[in-house]
Amino acid sequence: MAIRKDGVDTYRKLLKAASEVFAEKGYRDTTVAEICRRAHSNVAAVNYHFDSKDELYIAVLKNAFGEALRVYPPDGGLPAEAPAEERLGALIHSVLHRILDDGRLGCAGQILLREMADPIETFRRVHEDIVRPLREIMLGIIRDLIGPDATEQQIVFCVMSVIHQCLAIGFRKGRGHLPSFLDSPQSTTETIDALAEHITLFSLAGLSAVREKIEAAFSS
Amino acid sequence: MAIRKDGVDTYRKLLKAASEVFAEKGYRDTTVAEICRRAHSNVAAVNYHFDSKDELYIAVLKNAFGEALRVYPPDGGLPAEAPAEERLGALIHSVLHRILDDGRLGCAGQILLREMADPIETFRRVHEDIVRPLREIMLGIIRDLIGPDATEQQIVFCVMSVIHQCLAIGFRKGRGHLPSFLDSPQSTTETIDALAEHITLFSLAGLSAVREKIEAAFSS
Amino acid sequence: MAIRKDGVDTYRKLLKAASEVFAEKGYRDTTVAEICRRAHSNVAAVNYHFDSKDELYIAVLKNAFGEALRVYPPDGGLPAEAPAEERLGALIHSVLHRILDDGRLGCAGQILLREMADPIETFRRVHEDIVRPLREIMLGIIRDLIGPDATEQQIVFCVMSVIHQCLAIGFRKGRGHLPSFLDSPQSTTETIDALAEHITLFSLAGLSAVREKIEAAFSS
Amino acid sequence: MAIRKDGVDTYRKLLKAASEVFAEKGYRDTTVAEICRRAHSNVAAVNYHFDSKDELYIAVLKNAFGEALRVYPPDGGLPAEAPAEERLGALIHSVLHRILDDGRLGCAGQILLREMADPIETFRRVHEDIVRPLREIMLGIIRDLIGPDATEQQIVFCVMSVIHQCLAIGFRKGRGHLPSFLDSPQSTTETIDALAEHITLFSLAGLSAVREKIEAAFSS
């Protein structure tokens, strides 16, 4: 006769369970059976509420992205006119917290990272929606920092240098590859902040070096 | 005259085909059927030569690692007494070429990267054999560069900053996320060298900044 | 209206079909495909209801044993104080009917016999549960009949003599090795009863002879 | 370039290995790979020398039967005019040794028993050649012992009673179901002889009882 939880409830439980499992095992290793089990629901529930595993995954992605964006906006609350150095720091801070802050974001970070490392072909569109904006913001900041004479290649290289310092750390989380102070279930806010500070320091120095090189080339 | 190539040949063709498919699709999405099809061989061939899909994957991993290491040794041919700056440059150069140089290495880099992002549980041991040594070498160089007073955390952060600039780029290869000059089937040697140079420049500056901060803290 | 019989039905049909096929062909030669075909069901049905071929086989074994025991209790309804001669007759009667009475027991007997002749390693536990109790009961009766001075070896030999007269007949059923009056699909109750009577007569005489021999040895 | 063992050798080694494996695991659980492994030969050897697994099995059966018959002739070396009691004893003795005497017969007994319990359809003809003669001899002896007035059913029942006491024991050998004195790799000749003596004693008494019953029925 079933316990009526009035739709929305099961829907949310599925979304939550799916987020967890997708984060833990990735898209292909996740079975809808496991999701439903963890949601204390039944095998057919996913298809009932989301039509297919694919659609559920998209829903999870959108949810993860939306949530991440809401809690940690890429500008870190800074006005667009703030100095590029500060904007870079804020962005790095934001990205890191998206990934590492289990406390507030659940598994959103893990899923985003998985998507980044091994994007499911089918969901490229969603993927683009998520990654591209981040990239655009970053591009603007970098341009400001290394000056107008940089070549396209130099800009791309710099974006990569900065952004992957932030992203890559997530790949190792929860797999025992990291020193304990980074691999605890909830890396403390202090540690994340310390990492953000490091990356900012490191990157600003790197970017300065690139800028100097560019200017040296031009003045010669 | 065909059909009978007496062992070694089929073995190699399977290994090659498997490397390609594993690189393209990852472990789970790869079917032995596709591997065999691409090797112009029979479905049972994999089990005959490698006993199982798992063992084939391990063989691919070992082959990829071995080949990568042989062609691009981590020291880049430099003696251990060379200045740390040069050793860092050589290491970055070596890692990048391992990943990006399709021409010589086939898909070794892709596979190693996949393993890094999403290690298959079963093969963790192999994985450890591959990643740990790289990490150890990097650790030594970094220590030399940021000085003896660095905390453990600072060293780890720096290793990450450097190593992930190198590794992460591979995640995006062949997926249309990169500007054309980096995403061509064979990124030209020139481009790879340019990238290596960039990362070295960027990282040395970053490391210097970290060293200065450490020394400032100590002298105060 | 078909197709949807809501669980129990398909479960039973599978169990029935499996019992038949396992009885006819033995564990190894039975394919789940054939079972499902005969149950007018889908290949995946076995795994849905029983998880695996192995579990299905265990279920069949338990079912066969349970049914056999329920319909033909080993004491034949006799009180424990009845004379050993009568208890032997009742036991023989019960065992024979378990094996031969197709009408009521389906293929339970065949399967039990197959298990006896060629036990599948994996299912030894189940097998033990089935055979051991029978043996224990028989042991008690035999002891009563050949007297307290029998050696262990003599008891074992006698148990074998009796029990295998009962069991072995099943091996030949349905294979054209038996005269028609024993090999008809349903051996008539009369024939079975006649056989039971024969074995009882034969065995009691045999046991008497053993007892006499024992006593002669002692009195000398 | 191969070590030429001149045909016959490999042939024999295969036959021996096959006998062992078939005895241990039965026809269907035996793989030609295992046979060849145990014969220190290669996978193709079976098909080369015997054309197929089936033909190899037939060869094994014939070999086992021939050997068994040669070493233990069913008449036990007794002339046809010897008293039926003695001929029964000799036959029982012969059958038991065929089955139990590992020392001389290798696995012939096990295989014959397996064939008896679960005859492979394909090989029924061979099977008939082996079992029928034994049965005929037994029939003659039984007839002599229970007299000319026995019905067909009574004779069949008696044959079964006697023969299965002999055969059935083999089913349990090597499976831990038997007391140690019967389950040792080589049951000593003494034990086998003791068992033969028991079965003879038991059966003669049983047969006498049947005879008396028949005569009582007639004289009434």
Place this chain on the structure above:
DNA sequence: AATGAATGAGCCTTCATTCAT
């Protein structure tokens, strides 16, 4: 005579999905 390589048919199982209630 003998062998290692290669093959294809067949088996058990998994899984996303659909159906009937």
Place this chain on the structure above:
DNA sequence: GATGAATGAAGGCTCATTCAT
């Protein structure tokens, strides 16, 4: 809205057999 049953496509693996040497 929710569910357990049912399905079929597909995957990995085993194995007797055949091929080329």
